[in-house]
Amino acid sequence: MENKAQIAHRCLLLENKAVTGDWFLLTLQAPLPLQARPGQFVQLRLGPGTDPLLRRPFSIHHEDSIAGRLRLLVRVAGAGTARVAAFVAGQEIDLLGPFGQGFPYPEEKAKALLVGGGIGMAPLYFLAAQRRREGLPFDFLIGGRSAASLPADAYFREHRLEPSLATEDGSRGFRGTVTALLEHRLLTGPQPGRIHACGPLPMLARVAEIGRARGIPTHVSLESRLACAVGACLGCAFPFHRDGAVEYRRVCRDGPVFNGEEVCFES
Ligand SMILES: Cc1cc2nc3c(=O)[nH]c(=O)nc-3n(C[C@H](O)[C@H](O)[C@H](O)COP(=O)(O)OP(=O)(O)OC[C@H]3O[C@@H](n4cnc5c(N)ncnc54)[C@H](O)[C@@H]3O)c2cc1C
Ligand code: FES
Structure with missing residues (x-):
């Protein structure tokens, strides 16, 4: 399944509230619905300059595509996510996405x-x-x-x-x-x-x-450190079993959702 074109969205942060401990829930108003599938993610820009250079990936926690509202649930893991926790309502948030292949859905009616x-x-x-x-x-x-x-x-x-x-x-x-x-x-x-x-x-x-x-x-x-997020740099490559050998796949573009049987967890 190919990604549809990723779009840059200038979103308005409606709310950023602490959920528990170091988790924060961001509610964003997007100019256009992302029409994301569960399992896809967005890349958030953390500030106006080049520090940090790389955007940070976050899964889409919820999208109301009629209202154009998006939610991200963020756990503070380091300096970048600490910045996200400090974002304030009314701020403009620059995000790219949606990226990646989501969960196969709805592939069947079974539980x-x-x-x-x-x-x-x-x-x-x-x-x-x-x-x-x-x-x-x-x-x-x-x-x-x-x-x-x-x-x-x-x-x-x-x-x-x-x-x-x-x-x-x-x-x-x-x-x-x-x-x-x-x-x-x-x-x-x-x-x-x-x-x-x-x-x-x-x-x-x-x-x-x-x-x-x-x-x-x-x-x-799966999670991996991401750079380009579009499959070009191979920085997020992860090992998989294939026909008795190991092959590398890109978490950002081939995933982040994969068939669990194929993932080479032991390497
Ligand atoms: C597809 C995808 C979806 C994600 N969805 C969410 C989400 O919904 N909510 C959320 O809170 N986080 C999510 N993450 C993880 C989040 O992107 C990282 O926690 C964040 O990038 C860390 O940035 P930082 O600058 O705060 O930390 P850094 O200073 O960059 O790193 C802090 C610590 O976290 C480790 N780390 C950083 N990034 C990753 C990573 N991608 N995988 C494993 N370890 C990492 C570092 O090795 C270091 O130990 C997702 C990651 C991916 C790849
Ligand atoms: S982050 Fe560049 S190929 Fe995945």
Whole structure:
């Protein structure tokens, strides 16, 4: 699937609010709808000058394409994302996108299991909201370290999403990792048609392993440091299995969503 032309958007930041800990929710008014698919991302410019030179990628957390509103959920990871956290309402935000191949959707009517680790819930929220709107069945599992590391229940109510939560310290929902919750769900519930996951690499490796062991097709959204984001520099290349050999694919253009069985997690 080829990307449609990426467009530069000068958006108005309507709101930037703290969600929990170091997570921020940005609501942007775009001049034109991006008509993004869940799993696609945008590249945000962080300031007017050349420092930092590179834009930063963020998944689309939600798009209301009728109102032209876009949401990004951002976790502060370093200097660039700290700048995003300090953006104020009324500011103009320069973004490019949408980029990449999203989750295969709606590829089937069967139930999907969406599995998010930490900030990895960002693109899955968009997928869940879309499936919810179209009446496609799904279960949404989200894991975090503790109760305080995840958004409050009210956050999910807006789109009538009721995720099952897992926390490593047991302070909210299931006690354990989200992959342990996934295994528990597969043991006790019906087999889903597909698993979609986003989160840290070791978590994605485990999800792919669980999917493979049970014969459930699994799609994972990978992260890599991006530069050009259009497939030209190969800076985001990631190893994949192909016919007994290893080949490199570009996270920005061939992904970020890939068939979990093909990802070479062990390298
Ligand atoms: C396709 C894609 C979608 C993403 N979606 C989101 C999102 O919805 N919300 C969100 O909060 N973040 C998201 N990220 C991650 C986000 O882009 C990085 O956290 C951000 O670029 C870090 O910039 P920084 O200047 O704050 O940190 P830096 O100072 O550049 O780095 C801080 C630390 O984070 C590590 N790091 C930086 N970028 C990445 C990366 N891409 N992958 C792995 N480690 C990295 C660095 O090695 C370093 O340890 C996404 C990344 C990709 C590739
Ligand atoms: S970031 Fe340049 S090819 Fe992906």
